Amino acid sequence: DLYAGEAAAAWKRTSEAWPALRGSLILRLQLLRIEWLHLRARLALAVGQLEEAARYARGLEREKMPWSLALAGLIRAGVAASRGRREQAAGLAASAEQACEAAGMAHYAAAARHRRSEWMKGAETADAWFAAQKVRNPARMVALLAPLPENGP
Secondary structure, eight states, X not given: OTTTTOHHHHHHHHHHHHXXXXXXXXXXXXXXXXXXXXXXXXXHHHXXXXXXXXXXXXXXXXXXXXXXXXXXXXXHHHHHHHTTOHHHHHHHHHHHHXXXXXXXXXXXXXXXXXXXXXXXXXXXXXHHXXXXXXXXXXXXXXXXXXXXXXXXX
């Protein structure tokens, strides 16, 4: 849904799934807990729930894993951009890009670089990376990995 631009439907579905997920105890597994936090953070950003996105970013930071910290940084960049703080967002995206690279998450690093190029004139784009990976629709991939509110920041 997020890739297809249907963030509101995904937000609703994950909200409805929360009681069953919590009751299953599956979120005791750190990997799944981080994935859930990150999904909810991305969806919150995409539907413009900035306080919720920031709350999920704090949850990712509490996990204290290099990859969860990198993802939290990318969420924080999206929150800053959505609040009109493009310079701050570009700085956060640059830090997130480095953290994603260090964690071996090249696709998230490319999404961070793409967003940074939107927020800061003269910044390097991720076009070459997406082309090398044969990504057919880089804009949709970036919207999946580093979403912004559907109505724009």
